[in-house]
Amino acid sequence: MKVIEGNLVDIDNREFYPCAITISEGKIISIERNSNSYDHYISPGFIDAHVHIESSMLMPSEFSKLVIPNGTVGVVADPHEIANVLGVEGIEMMIKNGEETPLNIFWGIPSCVPATSLDKPGNILTVEDTETLAKTGRFTMLAEMMNIPGVLNNDSEVLAKLEMAKKYSLRIDGHAPGMKGDALSTYIAHGIETDHESSVLDEAEEKISKGMQIMIREGSAAKNYEALKSLIATRTDNVMFCTDDSHADDLLEKGHINYIVRKAVADSFGIFDVLQVACINPVHFYHLDVGTLHVGDKADFIVLEDLESFDIYSTYINGEEVYRKGRDYKLPASQIEVLNLFHHDEIKDTDICTDVQGDISCIKIIPDSIVTERKVLHFDQKSEHFQSDISSDILKIVYVNRYFNTPPQVGFISGIGIKRGAFASSISHDSHNIIAVGCTDTDIIVAINEVIKSKGGLVVNDGHKLYTLPLPVGGIMSDLSGEEVANRYTRLNKLLLEMGTSLNSPFMTLSFMALVVIPTLKIGEKGIFDVEKFGFV
Template structure:
C-alpha cells in the first residue's frame, strides 16, 4: 500500500507533501516531495486515541463500539471496564476483554481499582488487591484504572494503598479520579503514584494538577463536558493533556468520537500539532501503547482526512489494513455471550413513601452538563402524613433499589433539576454499582418504571400515565447487542420522551446515572441512603 498526501513534521511543526509505503503492517518508508501542503491531497495523520473510556456507557458491546469508532479515526482506546465488573466481577472483566480481542480497534485495558467505588454501597462483586493482582498477572493490561476513592488515598487507608502497591509492583500506570482535589491533599494523592485525572472541571483546578505533575484528560462526554472550560490547556501545556470521552451515550457517539473533540479544538484556533499531541501522541507515550506514530518501522496505524477544517475521516488504517473506507459499513459479528446479575424481586408502593416529620428535608440539586451536585433544604407538601413531590419548585422523588439482593431494599430522597411535570424515568445504569435508579413526579409511575426494569433484567425506560417505553439492556443491565446507529435511534426516542415530560437537561439519562456515584461531590443517593461526598459519610434525609 502506498498513500500520497500532506504530512505533519512534528519536529519542526511544519507540513510536507509526501508518500507513505506500508510493508508487512509497518511503515516501510516516507518520501518527501516538498514543503507545505497540496490542497488537492488529503492529510495523513496519526490515529486518534480515547485516553479514558467506559465502553459499557455506550450501551453497546465492544464489537459494536469498535466497529463504530474506527469510522471516526479512532485506532485505540484505554478502557476501564469497571461498570460490568461492578455487576459481574472478574467474569464481567473477562467478557469485555474477550469481546474486544477480535475487533478492528486497539482496546487497551486498565484494571478496575474501585469495585465497588466505595464501601458505602452494594455491588455485584468486590475487587481487592489479590483480585487486581490476579488480573495483572493473567491479562494484557496497561494501567490500574481510576482510583476513585481519593479520601482513601489521602488518608492512607490500608486496602486502598495495597491496590496502589500492586500496580507499582507490576510497573503499571495508575489513573486518577480526583474532582476538586487541591493543595496538600492533591500532593498526597499524586505522591502515591497516580498520574492522570479526567475529573477536573475548572481551568484553575486542571492547571494546579498539571503543575503538580499530573496529566489532564480533557473530557467531552454526554453528561460531563469539560472541553469549553479546559481547552486553553491544549496550547499552554501541549505535552500534558489528552482527550477522552469517559462516558458517552449512543446519541453522542453517532456524531463522532475523538474526532469531534479535534474539530472543537480546531474551531478554537489551536495548532493541529498541539491538538494531535492531545488526541494521539500523549496517550501513546503515557500508557506505552503499541500504536504507531507515523515513523518508519512503526506499526502502520494512521488516518486519512480530507482537510484540517472539516476533519472528515476518509480512511482508518490499523496495522496496514484499511478497517474503514468512507461509505462502507464494517461487518461486526453478533456476540452471543450474555453476562448479567439481577436478583431483586419487584418492589411495592409502600417502599416509595416518605413520612412527614415536620422538618425540612435535604434536596439533591442536579446540574446540567456536570456530574457534581449541589444541595439545599426545603419544606415539601404533605398528604396523609407523607411527603410529596413539588413540581412548582422542581422537586421530585429519587429512588435507588439494590438489584443484587432478592429482598427489595429501597432508598428514597428528593432531587431538583430534572424538571419533570409528569411521569418517571428509570435506569439500571447507575454508576458505579448499577443498582436501579429512578426519578419521578408520582409513585405509581415510578413503581411501574422500576418493576419493569426488574422484570426485564435491566434497561432504561420512561413511564407516563402508566404507559411504559423501554430499551432492554440484557448484557449486565448495561449493554445491548446492537449497533450504535440502532441504539442511537432508540435512545433519542426515549431521551425525547423525558424532555417532553419537562426535562431541560442535555442528557437526562446520563445525569440520572450519576446521581448514585458516591465519589463525586456533593450530595448523592445510594442503595443504603443519602450520602454527603464531602464528609464521605451518610446523612439523614431530614434536617436536624
C-alpha cells in the first residue's frame, strides 16, 4: 500500500483540491480530501488516440521510454506499417515486444493492407486474417479504413472487414481526408466512427455533426492543431489528441501529447477542457483499461510540477512509479527480433534515365501537410536525360518496390529544396517501398543502393559522402535505443538543411509521397498517381 499526495485535478467536477490517494495492488482504493498545501498536481495521464509506433522508427519497448517521461500512460496503436511489410507475423512481433513495457498499448487490426489494390506490398491481410486476430480479444478497434472507394462502392472484402469489426464489438477508425456531403454520409453509415485526417475546421465540424469523433493531430509531418484547435472549447466531448506519426527526435526534444496540451493551455483554452480531450475522451470512447483518477480505477496518473509547462515530475502506471524526474529511467532490456523482407537488386543509372517533352505533371509539396498539389512543367522540345532543374526547385523522385525486382518508377517533385546530392528511405507509406529524391541520377542511385544493401534505412548522400540510419527491423525500425535513433536522425535532417531544404521533417514528408490515397499527386507502382482521378498519369 502506498499514499501519493498533491493537488488533485478533478476533470469530472472541474475543480482542484488537496488530497491523499491510497493505492493497493495497482488500484486506487481511496481519494481523501485534506487541508494541506502542495506545490504539485496529480492528473490523469495522457493518451495518444491514434499512433503508428513504427513511425518513431522504434520498437514499442524503446518508444515507451520516450513517451512515459512525457506523461503518456497509454496509446491506441495501429500496427499498419509493420503489417504491410511483415503481415500477421509483424503484428505479433509488435504485440510481444509491447508486453515488455509498462505503457498501456491498445492495438488495432489494420484494415487496409495493402491500402489499395494499386499498392504491391510484401504482405496482405485478408478477411480471414482479420477474424483470426479479432477472435483473440487482444484488439480495441479495426484501424483506419482508408480504402474510401472500397467503402463507397461496397467492395465485398471491405464490407466483410467492417462487419467483422461489428461482430467482435470493435470500434472502427476512419481515414477521410477532405470528405464531405453525401460521400461522407455514406462512409459514416458503414459504421466508421473517427477521423484524424481533417485539415480545415468546417470539414471537422461536418464530420462531428454526422456522428464522428475527431482527432486533432499534431505529428512530425502533418500538423492540424492550428486549424482545429477551436474544437477544444466548442466540441470538447467530440475530440481527442493524437500524433499519428512522430519521429524519435520530436519525441525526445518536443515531447508527446504533453506538447499539444502545452500549446492548448498557452492558447488560453480551459485547463479542464484540454485535459478532458488529452486524458479522458480516448479512455471513454475506446473503453480503454486505463485509470482516470477514480476510486476503483487502475492507478494510472501523472504528477505535474505546474499546469503551464506541464513538466512531468513522475508517471505512475498500474500503481508503479515508472518515471521520476532526475532519476535514471530504466525499464527492463527488451529482446528485439530482426525480421526482414528485402528482395530488390541494386539498380543502375540507366534504370532511371528520363526523357521529357510537352506537359509533365509534377508533385508540389505543401509544407507541414501530407496533401500535395499539382504543378505542370512544360517542355517545348524534347529534353533527353532530364535530371533536375535546381534553380526552379524541380527534382527527380524515384520509387523502387523493395519486395519484387520490378523497374523503378520516375517522376518529378517541387518543394524539397535541396541544391545538391540526394536522400532515400525505405519508409514510405503504406507499403514501405524505397523512395528517393535527388539532384542527379548518380546521386539518387548511390542513395537507393545503400538502402538496398542495408536492407532498409534512411540515407543522405551529400554528393561526397553517405550517412545512414539502418532500419533492420522490417526495413522500418531500428534495433538501437530511442536516444541513439533520435541523435542519428537529427544528424540526417541537419545535413538536409545544409543541402538546402526548408522542410521541418524532410524524411517524414518524403515518406508520404507514395501514399496514393491522399490527394493530389503521389508516386506509386506505375509512376505518378492522380488521386482525384484515381488513376496513374
